[in-house]
Amino acid sequence: MEKKINYIPAVLSLNQKKVGIYCRVSTNSTEQWNSLSNQISHLVRIVSTVPQWLLVDAYIDIASSKTGSLRKEFNRLLEDCKSNKIDIVITKNISRFGRDTVEVLNAFNQLKAIGVRVIFEQEDLDTNNTDADLMISIIESIAQAENEERSDNIRWGIKQRAAQGTSKLYDRKCYGYKHDKDGKLVIDEQKAENIKLIFDLYLSGQSVIGIIKELEKRRILSPTRKEKWCKRTIDVMLSNENILEMSGF
Structure with a gap:
């Protein structure tokens, strides 16, 4: 005799907020998969510690950081927010939320306009506790600092390889x-x-x-x-x- 399984969805109490977590990694490497696993488990633990929150979905992208690459789950998250399926979005940090400052601010402004709360866990930024203009200013400052640090690291790496004689910058093959x-x-x-x-x-x-x-x-x-x-x-x-x-x- 076949067993009947009745699915009973979780009942959302009046004070509970529907939470969606967003995670992203840029490659399929083992290291990045470990990073993704850590992101998810960490954010799930945070949501579980707040009785008024109910985790309803996780949005996970494994995509390139290049501008123009598709982020299907990120777009699904935005659509669910617009459809009132999500009240709060929580993500690890600003760099995971968007690939550049323009994309972060664009998404942030969309969510702000429909009253969705956004939490950047690592930077300890919460749209509920931070003035919108200040939030935008902070996002831009953090993004600029990250870009400057990345640029400094690249320049340092080029200098080190040149000093050690391992750089191919001055050793490129030409005709002959x-x-x-x-x-x-x-x-x-x-x-x-x-x-x-x-x-x-x-x-x-x-x-x-x-x-x-x-x-x-x-x-x-x-x-x-x-x-x-x-x-x-x-x-x-x-x-x-x-x-x-x-x-x-």
Whole structure:
């Protein structure tokens, strides 16, 4: 005999507020999955400590931090708030709520207009306890500080790699060179012959257009593996003193 299961939904008392938690990570890495798990469990614990709150849904995005990438769950959260399914939104911090200041402020203003309370747990910011203009100012200040810190970290990293000799910034491959097994730039003998030919033609009085015609006649491919050479490419080669070494001049 088949068992009958009757689902009895939770009854919302008059003073209870419907809470939605929002979590986001930007990649599918194990580290990010652990971060997501920690975010969810932490926010669920916070909601469970307040008797007047009822957790009705969790909105979880695993999406790129790049502007333009889809955040389906975030959009669903906004729609549920507009439909009065959510009274309070709680999220870990401002950076999880939006990918940039513009997006955070846009969402914040939408929720503020429909009377939905927003709590940023890490920054200890609550729209119920903070004036709207002050809240916006705080969000902008925090976002700016995070951007400055990120920029400083990137610059520091570039300097460190350059000092240690591990940066590829000044070791990028160009036409006529290749990386050896140790990752160092060395002359590519086959392409070096092409460069010598270009200089020979130039010194013999050929114009740039004439050089291009000769290269195409000999079926020598351009640096981008195309049959048609670009005039700008030849100009750069002829003005690049570093190429003189492989040209024999």
